[in-house]
Amino acid sequence: xxxxxxxxxxLIILEGKNCTLQCNYTVSPFSNLRWYKQDTGxxxxxxxxxxxxxxxxxxxxxTATLDADTKQSSLHITASQLSDSASYICVVSAxxxxxxxxxxxxxxxxIP
Amino acid sequence: xxxxxxxxxxxVTEKGKDVELRCDPISGHTALYWYRQSLGQGLEFLIYFQGxxxxxxxxxxxxxxxxxxxxxxxxxxxxxxxxxxxxxxxxCASSLAEARGYTFGSGTxxxxx
Numbered sequence: 482x483x484x485x486x487x488x489x490x491x492l493i494i495l496e497g498k499n500c501t502l503q504c505n506y507t508v509s510p511f512s513n514l515r516w517y518k519q520d521t522g523x524x525x526x527x528x529x530x531x532x533x534x535x536x537x538x539x540x541x542x543x544t545a546t547l548d549a550d551t552k553q554s555s556l557h558i559t560a561s562q563l564s565d566s567a568s569y570i571c572v573v574s575a576x577x578x579x580x581x582x583x584x585x586x587x588x589x590x591x592i593p
Numbered sequence: 594x595x596x597x598x599x600x601x602x603x604x605v606t607e608k609g610k611d612v613e614l615r616c617d618p619i620s621g622h623t624a625l626y627w628y629r630q631s632l633g634q635g636l637e638f639l640i641y642f643q644g645x646x647x648x649x650x651x652x653x654x655x656x657x658x659x660x661x662x663x664x665x666x667x668x669x670x671x672x673x674x675x676x677x678x679x680x681x682x683x684x685c686a687s688s689l690a691e692a693r694g695y696t697f698g699s700g701t702x703x704x705x706x
Contacts (some may be wrong), residue, residue, distance in 0.1 A: 485635075515694070524597070524684055524697030525636075570635070580649070581695075583628075585635040 484508045487571050487584035494561055494591055502587040504554040504571030512574040516545050516556045519568045519586065528556070528569075561591045595619075597698035599685050605704045606675055614670040614701045618687030625668050626688070626695070627660060631681040639683075642668060675705045 485506045494500045506514070513532045517525035529538045529545040531554070538545050542559045558565055568586040575582070598617040606612050618625050627639040638652040642662045653659070657675075662668040672679055682700040 517697075522699070522702075524599075524686075524699045526697070527694050530694055580638050580641070580652075581636075583636040585633070 484582040485571055485573050485584035487569075487587050489587060490585070491588035491590070494589065496561060496563060496591050496593050498561055500558050500561060500589065502556045502558075502569050502571075502589070504556070504584055506552050506554070506571070506573045506582065506584075508552075508573040508575050508582045510575055511549060511552075514545075514547055514554050515572040515574070516543070516554075517570040517572060519570055521567070525570055556587075558589070561589075563591050563593065565589060566591045597685055597687050597696050599683075599698035599701050601701055602699065603702045603704075605706060608677060608705055609674055611671065611673045612675055612703065614672075614683050614703070616668045616670070616685030616687075616698060618666065618668070618685070619689075619696055620666075622687035622689050622696075623665065624688040624690075625662060626686045627668070627670050628684045628686065629654075629681045630684055630700070636684065639670070672703075675703075677705045679703060680705045 488503045515530045516528045519525040528540050528543050531538050531547045533549050544557045547554045568588050570586045571584040573582045600615045625642040628636040630636050640660050641649040644665045645662050657673045660670045682702050684700045686695040686697045688695045
């Protein structure tokens with residue numbers, strides 16, 4: 482079973498609308514959680530990174546939340562743009578471990 | 594360089610041939626990682642380098658896969674006797690420190706025909 486589960490697997494939204502992506506993880510111990518954006522044919526690019534004590538972090542129109550008690554994170558995209566069409570990957574790092582646990586990604590398609 | 598550079602960006606090879614994939618990390622980044630991303634799947638860890646040594650190579654799927662890093666910089670991932678199931682995007686990432694985050698290259702798309 483994957484240690485990081487993301488939902489929905491894919492979604493289509495209208496330009497200008499908001500959307501929320503979910504990430505549930507079982508990784509333990511927990512060090513930090515990152516959201517990456519991966520455009521087609523490109524490598525992942527970091528959007529946010531949160532440690533245990535952080536609940537919310539924003540990067541422009543992207544806002545990530547973290548509930549370390551329930552082991553859930555969300556990424557909220559506000560006023561979506563066509564350029565937001567990408568795969569959004571949730572990555573969880575275990576303390577003292579050099580491995581990262583990757584979700585399979587949320588595939589977002591923004592249509593005009 | 595300004596980012597992580599991978600080459601080639603695309604590689605088509607015949608089944609049974611050997612291939613070499615190259616990763617040039619950000620200058621000064623001591624940690625280097627190789628991942629594999631198959632269609633519709635999440636990223637799969639392959640190997641981790643700290644400097645020139647590989648403390649964790651447990652993700653390599655078979656003995657056909659090997660990697661080395663020289664001078665604490667460039668890394669080469671070699672796949673011998675390629676199989677069709679090796680077809681994937683191979684991503685390299687480098688990091689100065691785990692807490693500082695990782696920078697990914699654009700990947701090498703390998704197709705074995």
